[in-house]
Amino acid sequence: MTLASLTRIQLNPRHPAVRKDLADAIGLHKTVMRLAPQHLGEHPRRQGGVLFRLDEDPSGTVLLVQTTHLPDLGQLPAGYGHADTRDLGPMFKALTAGIHVRYRIAGNAAKRLRPPAEQEAAGRTHGKVVPLHGEEAAAWWRRRSAEAGLDVHTVLATQLRPACTRTAAGPRHELTRFDGTATVTDPTALAAAIVTGIGKGKPYGAGLLSLAPAGCG
Template sequence: MTHLTRLTLDPRHTAVRKDLADVDSLHKTLMRLVPDNLGPHPRARAGLLFRLETGPEHVLLIQTAHQPDLNALPRRYGTAQTRNLASMFTALRPGMPVRYRITAAPTIARSAGTPHPHPVTGKRRGKTTPLTGDAADAWWHRRALAAGLEPLTSHATPRPFPRKDHSRIGPYTLTQFEGHARITDTDLLTTAVTHGIGKAKNYGAGLLSLAPAQP
């Protein structure tokens, strides 16, 4: 069963300061919450998604496919509350109004001039390019609809990648989208929440949060 953990970090902790400054280090710390020996794609197998919330406190939202092992975190790293999302999934209904929030990495595969298509898929390899502004908004609208969610309002805010050497992480930039929406397909939405949306999930992208909203 999918679990969501709200972890309030202690900014005085040496490990916390290190992780807040470098998303690679943060990802390694959070992988300690899940079992070992999960094969070649451990993050995906563990269902690990996370998002660093903005505000006066340093809060991490962490989603895992199973109960996380919080004892694996450094001592006094933070204070955690974990809940099972089964009741939330059960409550979802088509037409239900919700508030949503997601930090995502909008991208598009642009033609790289590859002359020959892939022998199996028939597709030409494209160069992954980050999207910003109106293009990012359009990307989110498409991905939300494909996830069983019809956005009614949307506010987009650029978000930085924590990176100790200030270098860019691959072809990705982060944008936080939040607003109100209407559920159109509960199966698609459950899958999207469980597995995340878009790329750069190792770096704090893709976790979709939902809350009830007034009609």
Template sequence: MTTLWLTRIIPNLQNQQARRDFRNAVDLHYSVMKLFPDNIGDEARKQLGILFRAETTPQGTYLLLQSRTRPNLDILPAEYGSADSRPLTPLLDALRPGLPVRYRIDASAVRKPRKSMQQLYNLKPIVALTGPAAIEWWERQAEQAGLKLNTTHATRMDAASGVKAQDKQRVHNARTRFEGDALIEDPDLLRQRIADGIGRGKAFGCGLLSLAPAGPAQ
């Protein structure tokens, strides 16, 4: 498997561009993509395996960025903030069946109603899920990723939104944060889903699955 890199960027929120990026998912996407080669062609984000998630904690705000290619952090603007990268290889190599882990993901939980249902109930082509329906969606995704969930806590997040510069198309991806404890059932499948991301909106801060070792399951 290609090496995955995990980068942590701690923004200087006194910097105008950093403040703008962390308020707008589209601007953040553009800033992230600038850290990588620009000659990849179509579906560059997918080919480079770029996924990211903004975190706000009592200690401050930061960005987690995962990619198949190490980003060029020298491209970050002066006074944008601090950053460092490290390979995810030790974590991924340690995954084994039955290993207890903690997980976190900001995901866009949605469903696509059949056209007959759309017409009957005047539904949009893509419907955002919340509450128990969102949790059921995540349970299916986790099972398909080789995880057996023990606990799940779901928190509805602000949508990942913004306006694309090229065509002025508005981006709006509903987000739910899922976190809890799980056991690994299929390490190979899990490694692949970590690399690929889960769900929609991967270009705008959704789909990055993070794992950390947990204590023995009770």
């Protein structure tokens, strides 16, 4: 059975480390990575199966962190937030073809343009990467979800605040949250997509797919 856990951290908005992390995507990534085991090799996020997403609920901002190792919650700054962890094993076991689910994911929906003609003539094969919005972003998610073993029925696309660094020269990742309902078509592909994440921008809060039974309120 796939080993993965999901930790829900209700962030303390008055904590200085929380305020700092919410303003700096790289800082937040570093805080999240403190939950993973040390010495994971050249690609620690990938090796630790670390994915995360920021959600908002009536009680405030929630940080969701998925890992393939039990998280070391003692590495969080004291008072950072209230955290609880649950095993995702039962969810993976319940994934069967034909079941209906509700989903949520923050995706880095983007496409790469063709380079200008003069750059192509000079041998450049990759153009600029640009974010997608609206129907183009929804179409991106439909393609990605189909590859991941989901037949999407409904899509609500919500543009999120870009994941930015504290310096203007740092990377800026446009994020779109996708919510809706779907049918599981390929449980094996879906389990793999949940563990590895979907799309790019994973160090900046993209790619974590959450599922729940469609019948739950």
